[in-house]
Amino acid sequence: MSERDDGEREFDIKWADAAAHKEPSARARMLAARWKENPPGPVPFRGDPDPVRHSRRRSWISTAVVLGSVAAIIVLLGYSGFRAGY
Template sequence: MTTEEPGREPAGEPWDDLVFDEAFVRSAETTEPSARARMLAARWREGGPDPQPWRSDEPPAGRFFGKGRRRRWRRK
């Protein structure tokens, strides 16, 4: 316990006046990579990903290339 005199405010912490605003964040000297960047760096330490062809033989999955759009148009 600390002994405080009545009528006086307790001594503040050194961090009481610190404001975490945009200027404070931008003035940081070091930056940390994102979690995804760290994950990819760890994964690629042994070697990069296997090369993939720009276009594959199979059509991409999705509604546009699905079988539902193969219905023929008929005039009524």
């Protein structure tokens, strides 16, 4: 084959975009077939997530546990340093 034939056979995106009929993708065809039998329900643009109960209470409890653990470690290290005579 010559270079001229390759140039003529090269895919032309403008020609493809100008096509009168565009075939949907496989996923679009699959969803269309599925929704024909069982259409999806309405969905808001940004659906609210399920509310989490006691999230603030749990965050305060975890914060108190972490701070209590840090305080206990500081006290133990200070006590051990005091007993060692530093």
